[in-house]
Amino acid sequence: MIGIFDSGVGGMSVLREVRKILPDQPVIYYADSAHCPYGEKSKEYIIGRARFITETLMAKGASVIVVACNTATAAAIAALRQEYPQTPFIGMEPAIKPAALRTRTGVVGVLATAGTLKAQKYIDTREQYSEGIKVVEHIGQGFVELVEKGILTGQEAEKTVSASLKPLLDEGADVIVLGCTHYPFLTQTIQKAAQTSHPERDIQIIDPAPAVAKQLLKVMTEKGLLDSKNSHPGTIIMSSSDSSAAEDFYRNNVLNINADNNTF
Numbered sequence: 130m131i132g133i134f135d136s137g138v139g140g141m142s143v144l145r146e147v148r149k150i151l152p153d154q155p156v157i158y159y160a161d162s163a164h165c166p167y168g169e170k171s172k173e174y175i176i177g178r179a180r181f182i183t184e185t186l187m188a189k190g191a192s193v194i195v196v197a198c199n200t201a202t203a204a205a206i207a208a209l210r211q212e213y214p215q216t217p218f219i220g221m222e223p224a225i226k227p228a229a230l231r232t233r234t235g236v237v238g239v240l241a242t243a244g245t246l247k248a249q250k251y252i253d254t255r256e257q258y259s260e261g262i263k264v265v266e267h268i269g270q271g272f273v274e275l276v277e278k279g280i281l282t283g284q285e286a287e288k289t290v291s292a293s294l295k296p297l298l299d300e301g302a303d304v305i306v307l308g309c310t311h312y313p314f315l316t317q318t319i320q321k322a323a324q325t326s327h328p329e330r331d332i333q334i335i336d337p338a339p340a341v342a343k344q345l346l347k348v349m350t351e352k353g354l355l356d357s358k359n360s361h362p363g364t365i366i367m368s369s370s371d372s373s374a375a376e377d378f379y380r381n382n383v384l385n386i387n388a389d390n391n392t393f
């Protein structure tokens with residue numbers, strides 16, 4: 130079984146890509162909504178949560194874990210790999226490399242949480258792939274809170290998104306990297322805000338989730354972890370540290386597959 134977790138519902142942007150390429154594999158998703166957001170929390174705190182969630186997922190049968198959260202990947206994946214050496218962990222990568230290949234203005238904008246932007250993992254990735262281009266960053270201020278509340282479009286979402294996006298566009302960015310798994314749920318609003326503030330520019334938005342799902346498939350294939358008994362859509366189990374918020378979000382914003390196979 131595949132275990133996926135995030136500080137909240139954001140990791141469902143990864144879950145939806147996993148379902149596209151591994152539709153018959155059972156998945157358990159854990160939303161740590163009672164402790165969301167992780168963005169401003171300490172590294173030690175996030176490692177503690179990641180350890181607890183990993184053990185919860187493994188106790189329910191997960192044999193591979195997707196850390197579907199950039200902040201938790203940056204803070205905790207090294208510790209998790211060390212503490213649970215038998216379990217493969219797949220993490221989020223800030224997609225600066227593909228962004229650097231696509232930019233025409235030579236400026237790449239990154240939206241992420243404070244925790245991700247200050248983490249060594251992010252700083253190393255930026256250094257490795259930013260030769261010849263300029264990388265500008267901004268915290269997606271208030272984005273996670275919007276998504277957790279299920280507010281993905283409309284005036285409030287547009288105003289919030291625009292405040293963090295515009296500074297990147299003003300610096301010349303034409304590619305925007307979504308460095309937090311909550312943000313892809315705001316793609317439509319990000320596009321609209323970009324169109325409003327810089328109508329002349331063709332803006333591309335990069336969500337790393339499809340690449341992460343591909344990496345998961347590769348690792349599961351190599352390690353013989355694919356459940357071959359399934360010939361029907363795999364079960365999805367939703368669990369959360371905070372009531373049923375994750376189930377509602379999943380039903381409203383992600384579900385486009387056989388509902389009978391989802392257990393909550």
Ligand code: DGL
Pocket residue numbers: 135136137139140165166167168169197198199200201242245273308309310311
């Ligand atoms: N979805 C998360 C990420 O990818 C974390 C957001 C938060 O909890 O601050 O970074």
